[in-house]
Amino acid sequence: MISMKDVYKKYPNGVVAANGINVDIKQGEFVYVVGPSGAGKSTFIKMMYSEEKPTSGDVIINNKNIAKMKKGQIPQLRRELGVVFQDFKLLPKLSVFENVAFALEVIEEHPKIIKKRVMEVLDLVGLKHKMRMLPSELSGGEQQRVSIARSIVNVPKIVIADEPTGNLDPENSWEIMKIFEEINTRGTTVVMATHNREIVNTIRKRVIAIESGMIARDIDGGDYGYEG
Amino acid sequence: MEVTTVMKGRTIRRHFRESFKSLGRNAWMTFASVSAVTVTLLLVGVFAIIMMNLNNTATSVEDDVEIKVLIEIIDDEQQAKAAENQLIKEVKNISGVAEVKYSTKDDELNILIDTLGDEFKLYEQSNPLRSALYVKASDPTQILAISDKIKKLDNVHNVVDGKDTYENLFSFLETGRNIGIVLILGLLFTVIFLISNTIRITIIARKDEIEIMKLVGATNSFVRIPFLLEGMWIGILGSIIPMAIVSTAYYNLHKVLAPELKGQLLQLLDVSPLIWQVNTLIILLGIFIGLWGSFMSVRKFLRV
Numbered sequence: 001m002i003s004m005k006d007v008y009k010k011y012p013n014g015v016v017a018a019n020g021i022n023v024d025i026k027q028g029e030f031v032y033v034v035g036p037s038g039a040g041k042s043t044f045i046k047m048m049y050s051e052e053k054p055t056s057g058d059v060i061i062n063n064k065n066i067a068k069m070k071k072g073q074i075p076q077l078r079r080e081l082g083v084v085f086q087d088f089k090l091l092p093k094l095s096v097f098e099n100v101a102f103a104l105e106v107i108e109e110h111p112k113i114i115k116k117r118v119m120e121v122l123d124l125v126g127l128k129h130k131m132r133m134l135p136s137e138l139s140g141g142e143q144q145r146v147s148i149a150r151s152i153v154n155v156p157k158i159v160i161a162d163e164p165t166g167n168l169d170p171e172n173s174w175e176i177m178k179i180f181e182e183i184n185t186r187g188t189t190v191v192m193a194t195h196n197r198e199i200v201n202t203i204r205k206r207v208i209a210i211e212s213g214m215i216a217r218d219i220d221g222g223d224y225g226y227e228g
Numbered sequence: 229m230e231v232t233t234v235m236k237g238r239t240i241r242r243h244f245r246e247s248f249k250s251l252g253r254n255a256w257m258t259f260a261s262v263s264a265v266t267v268t269l270l271l272v273g274v275f276a277i278i279m280m281n282l283n284n285t286a287t288s289v290e291d292d293v294e295i296k297v298l299i300e301i302i303d304d305e306q307q308a309k310a311a312e313n314q315l316i317k318e319v320k321n322i323s324g325v326a327e328v329k330y331s332t333k334d335d336e337l338n339i340l341i342d343t344l345g346d347e348f349k350l351y352e353q354s355n356p357l358r359s360a361l362y363v364k365a366s367d368p369t370q371i372l373a374i375s376d377k378i379k380k381l382d383n384v385h386n387v388v389d390g391k392d393t394y395e396n397l398f399s400f401l402e403t404g405r406n407i408g409i410v411l412i413l414g415l416l417f418t419v420i421f422l423i424s425n426t427i428r429i430t431i432i433a434r435k436d437e438i439e440i441m442k443l444v445g446a447t448n449s450f451v452r453i454p455f456l457l458e459g460m461w462i463g464i465l466g467s468i469i470p471m472a473i474v475s476t477a478y479y480n481l482h483k484v485l486a487p488e489l490k491g492q493l494l495q496l497l498d499v500s501p502l503i504w505q506v507n508t509l510i511i512l513l514g515i516f517i518g519l520w521g522s523f524m525s526v527r528k529f530l531r532v
Contacts, residue, residue, distance in 0.1 A: 049443070071448070079445035089440055106446035108239050154444065 001027040001189055002048060002158065007057035007067075009043055009213070017043035018054065019213035025191065027157065030184045032200050033193040034224055035210040041193045044210055045162050048191065049081050050074050062157060079107055082151030082159040082188075086166035088143045090135040090150075096122070097131040100150045107154070121149040125179055141172025148179055152188070159183060161192040165199065177203055197224035239450070247457035250430045257426040258462060264422050265466025265517065268415040269510045273474035275408045276506050282401055285494050289397060290368045295375045297361040298385040311383045312359065319363060322377050326366040333359045358385055416517060423462055423521025427455050431529045438530065448530075455526050456519060463518025467511045474510070475503050 002025040009018035017040040025031055035041050046052040047059050050066050059067045062080055069077065090099050097118055104114045122128045125145040135143050144164060151159055161180070165173035177199055184190045194200060200207060200223065207222035208215060217225065251258045299315065302308035312330070319328050331339075336357045341348045351357075363378070365371050375389040431438070441451050479499050486496050 075442075075445040075447045077445070078443060083443055089436065089443075091437055091440065102440065103444040105242070106441045106444060106450060108236055108450070111238070150444070 001025060001029075001062060002191070003058070003060040004047075005058040005060075007047065007054045007059060009040075009047065009052065010055045016213050018047070018057075021057070021210075021213070021215055023208065023215060023218070025189060027189055028184070028187050030181070030190045030205040031192070032205055032207045033191065033210060034195070034200060034207055034226065035216070036226065039211045040213040041210050042162060043213075045160055045191065045193050048158075048160050049083055050077055075107075079154055080156055080158070082148075082154070082156040084144070084148055084151045084159065084161040084164045086163040088135070088140075088147040088167075090143055090146055092135055095132050095134055096127060096138070096146050099135065099146055100153050103150045103153050109154075117153050117155075118149075121153045124152075124182065125149045139172070140168050141175050144168060144172070144176055145179060148176070148183075152183060156188065158189040158191065161190065163193055163195065165194065165196050170198070173199060197226065200224040243453045243457055246454035247461060250434075250454065250458045251461055253433065254426060254429055257429055261419075261422050261426045261462045261521075262466045264419045265463060265514060266469045268412070268419045268517075269467050269470040269514055270473060271415065272412055272513060273470045273506055273510050275412060276509055277474065277478055277502065279405055279408065280502060280506075281494075281497055282404070284497055286397060286401055288495065293365075293368045293371055293390060295363040295365075295371060295378065295390075296388040297363060297378055298358045298388070299360060300383045300385045301358055302383070315381060315383050316361065318381050319361060319378060322374055324365050324367060324370040324374055325363055327362075327364040329362040331360050331362060333357045336360055416513075420517050420521040420524070423459055423518055424524040426462065427459055427522040427525040428529060430455060430458060431525060452526050452530055455530070456522050459518040459520075459522025460515055461518070462521075463514035463516070464511065466518075467514030470510050471507045474506055478503060478506075 002023075004021050004023045007018050007021040008016075010016050019040075021044065033041050033044060043052055047054055047067075048061060050069065054067050057067060058065050061077065064073075064077065066074075066077055091102065094102060100118045100121060101114050104117060109117075118131075119128065122131055125148055127142060127145055127149065130138065130142065135146065138146070144167075148159075148164070151161075159180070164180075165176055168176065173196060180190050180192065181203065204221040204223075206220045207217065207224070209217040209222075209225060297315075297319070299312060302311055316328055316330060319325060333355050336359065337348070337351055337355050340351075340357070363374065365374050371389055375387045378384060379387050438451055482496050482499050489495060
């Protein structure tokens, strides 16, 4: 479902962020991406939703080689993915409901379907009762739940999360992880870049460690493996 | 597979709503841009009206340009008749001559009396004037060459070709037109730059929104259209006042001046269709600079 073959990425400033990456992630897997800062985790993640293109090599998502994808095809790719960020990226002037609905509105979904789907995902993340509130009225954990709701509202096959617990306290982090596990048990692939050693070591999943742009470890049920 | 771009009704409504919201959100920038468009289009309108009227005058002058050939006086009537006929034949044979009109010295005197007054009836007793030929060229720019050829013919006393007057008029018109075009082009670029700046500010203000749109798979055109519309509204808003001013001003000017100018060289064009032509020019130019201005910013700041 996600497959990288000999992926090499060099930025214009000379930094090599991916140096021969080969990896296969099957549909329905849950994968942690770990590694020191600046090792290439973000680039690895960004190449999956075509925010960055590899300098050479193939990145295959849902049977399409997105390394060779035309610009006009990127929107379709992104409709089949969900992306969650450390800083939530919610729109401050829109309510919880509107923030989630936004993702379907801009892909011109029918209003009736939008309402139905938004209510479903808000129910899943436990925020149905706060749907009229603004993001500023919510806690960090709740805001991240809204952003997860937005990422899955289009029923993606893959959810990509870049440090989703990075801004949260431990309690909220566990809440978020529960939601990701729930999403995963429904058959969605989850790829999560994280620095949270406790989570990785407790909720055991496949761990891919990236160092200097290369895969240093790839172990099912592995541990975090770094100090601090 | 690319995302289909068939636009739905509610999408169009959404684009319109978003573009209007942006206009309001940057009220001051919008105001500045609309004002600049207004001033520019007003100048364009006034200039267009002046140029179209002058061009019309020039064309009618150009059509009227003719050579007047004064014929030598020959006392013997029969000889004179023969010489005149010979001359008419020779002039007609010159290439580029479209029309030759013969006017006897009595005709000439009548013209004089008509234009200058009855006092000249005194000369009816002994007419000192010469008979003349009025020559029109098929191409007015050939006037000079033709009059040179006529001068060389026999029995030609003098040739009046009015060349100086009409050449002066044309060079004056051309200078005026060039200065106007340079001025307006300069203004147009300033305005396009202003609009593109306004749109840039809108784009920056909505950076986060655009980022999320792209992330969840909104198409490029979906992201861009509201900004292009916003530029277009600025152009349209900026063309309203110029259209109103130019229309009422020309309507009133025409009402006052047209009767005064009867029989003069300078003639004002009729209010309709001139006003419709100029208004169309103003609004199309408004839309064009609005779209172009926003397109410049959109292309620069809305890359995937």
